[in-house]
Amino acid sequence: MESEMATAKELKELSADDLKQRAAELRETLFQDQLKRRTGSLDNPAERTQHRRDLARVLTVLTQKTKA
Template sequence: MKAKDLNERSLEDLKELEKSLRSDLFQNRLKNFTNRLDDTSNIRKTRRDLARVLTVLKSRGAAPEAQASTKEG
């Protein structure tokens, strides 16, 4: 996944892609933990793709939901 391709996508599409990548990352980690993941490089690739998506979202001013909430205490 290239950053140039991400810049051309809409905001809603990027948010949907973020959710999908988070889900894929969780599934890959779970499979790795249970020794069912054949290609462990998928975890790294997914993490990097997710970072690219979050970077594009942040540059557009759309904060991700997980980081947008502030901790008050």
Template sequence: MATAKELRELSADDLQRRATELRETLFQDQLKRRTGSLDNPADRTLHRRDLARVLMVLGEKKKAAKA
């Protein structure tokens, strides 16, 4: 789990790559949850929050580049 401060140091490409990885992880978590093989449901919540954090920082970077 990375903080917003750490994420702001990454480039937009790195953030986009990390968002894609987190989306894939969430998809895998969803499949595991439906099949009953998800070990720790709290991990799914952490992945969702990480994705939101990454998307927030990515939006900030795009907005700053536009201005």
């Protein structure tokens, strides 16, 4: 997965299947972040916040696409 998340404008250009795949990847990343946090090996807690926001952005665009 890329290090910097795409903007909402860039996400709108992706297909619904691509967005679903990206959402699944972000959910897995969040799960890994949660495990790292509980074991005390999470280096940068701000990354977890960024991943949550990225997932919300992807899900928002996906919802807009499915309702349009």
